[in-house]
Amino acid sequence: MARRRQSITIKHVAADAGVSLQTVSRVINDGPNVRPEMRERVQASIDRLGYVPSLAAQRMSGSRSYLILALNDRERTIAEWEARQGSDWVDQMLFGGMLTAGEHGYRLMFELIDTHADHIERELGAALAAVQPDGVILTPPHSENATLIQLLDRENIPFARIGSREQGAGIALTMDDDGHARLATEYLAGLGHLRIGFISGSPEYSLSHWRVEGWREAMKDAGLPTEDLLAAGDFTYASGEKAARQLLTQDQPPTAIIASSDQMALATLDTARDLGISVPEQLSIVSFDNTPVTNFTRPTLTAIDQPIAKTTSRAVELLIEAGRKGAVPDAPVNVSGRLIERGSTAPPPPAGNG
Numbered sequence: 001m002a003r004r005r006q007s008i009t010i011k012h013v014a015a016d017a018g019v020s021l022q023t024v025s026r027v028i029n030d031g032p033n034v035r036p037e038m039r040e041r042v043q044a045s046i047d048r049l050g051y052v053p054s055l056a057a058q059r060m061s062g063s064r065s066y067l068i069l070a071l072n073d074r075e076r077t078i079a080e081w082e083a084r085q086g087s088d089w090v091d092q093m094l095f096g097g098m099l100t101a102g103e104h105g106y107r108l109m110f111e112l113i114d115t116h117a118d119h120i121e122r123e124l125g126a127a128l129a130a131v132q133p134d135g136v137i138l139t140p141p142h143s144e145n146a147t148l149i150q151l152l153d154r155e156n157i158p159f160a161r162i163g164s165r166e167q168g169a170g171i172a173l174t175m176d177d178d179g180h181a182r183l184a185t186e187y188l189a190g191l192g193h194l195r196i197g198f199i200s201g202s203p204e205y206s207l208s209h210w211r212v213e214g215w216r217e218a219m220k221d222a223g224l225p226t227e228d229l230l231a232a233g234d235f236t237y238a239s240g241e242k243a244a245r246q247l248l249t250q251d252q253p254p255t256a257i258i259a260s261s262d263q264m265a266l267a268t269l270d271t272a273r274d275l276g277i278s279v280p281e282q283l284s285i286v287s288f289d290n291t292p293v294t295n296f297t298r299p300t301l302t303a304i305d306q307p308i309a310k311t312t313s314r315a316v317e318l319l320i321e322a323g324r325k326g327a328v329p330d331a332p333v334n335v336s337g338r339l340i341e342r343g344s345t346a347p348p349p350p351a352g353n354g
Helices: 010-017 021-028 036-049 055-061 074-083 089-103 120-131 146-154 177-190 206-221 237-248 262-274 308-325
Strands: 067-073 107-113 135-138 159-162 171-174 196-200 230-232 256-259 284-289 302-305 338-340
Touching: 010 021, 010 036, 021 036, 067 074, 067 089, 067 120, 067 308, 074 107, 089 107, 089 308, 107 120, 120 146, 135 146, 135 308, 146 159, 159 308, 171 308, 177 196, 177 206, 177 256, 177 284, 177 302, 177 338, 196 206, 196 237, 230 237, 237 256, 237 262, 256 262, 262 284
Parallel strands: 067 107, 067 135, 135 159, 159 171, 196 230, 196 256, 256 284, 284 302
Antiparallel strands: 302 338
């Protein structure tokens, strides 16, 4: 049986370079007070031995943990996992965050916390004590939870708030929700649609209101009506089904609908089919999120591709910079996505805009 190759440790590097463990640690952590020739000498040993720094070695300096903690809402996340309905928010968040953290020698950890729990402060306190992160990423609705924000600010831990424009502690990042709603509306108006409906998301999320605002502004700029064209949803399939039926059974139904989530867009597609309305010949549908399911519907769904991975990646970069230099942006950081055109959109029927 072949012997397992012995792992190269910081001790091997120190012995090879003829320096102390602390010197190697300072080089690994890009610390101060290391002469250029000594830095080159240690780096040469690292390269020669093929040493990959471990978190333990990086932490020897005592100044950083090299861990970023991302928090997601427990109830909603588990409900989506159990339903297995194709939401890939967590996948995209980990994809963007883990790759970027790794590029900088950090690790991204993921934790679920109930945003509505009475003991939320205790949950977060326990997570912080166990992980001792250099930074924390808050996702909606955590990103606007005053208790979490106050606790992180009090602990003096850099944190990013995705989906928040609120002034105050932390780094605010948005995914251009109002701009994307405007983009979707302008796209449909450009196809010739005059009655464009909108299904909003959960009112618990500020981004739901921003999307409605973007739709309203684009409709106003195009000189198009909005009365009776807004229906309330909460991102779920059931709410989308109810909202779509409300819009499509009125006397002057829309010839296009923008749904604030892929699940609500799926519900709109199914409701239209039940009502005998063909897509896209009689009704165009644009979705938000662009989860994998949009590629497998019939027809495939035109969608706003939310830049979840890119936004999380940017949050990691900003947190690392904040930890090293203490610098944070003065204004919310906006990360834009794009509209992906597929089979669910087309010009309206000639009689549809009567």
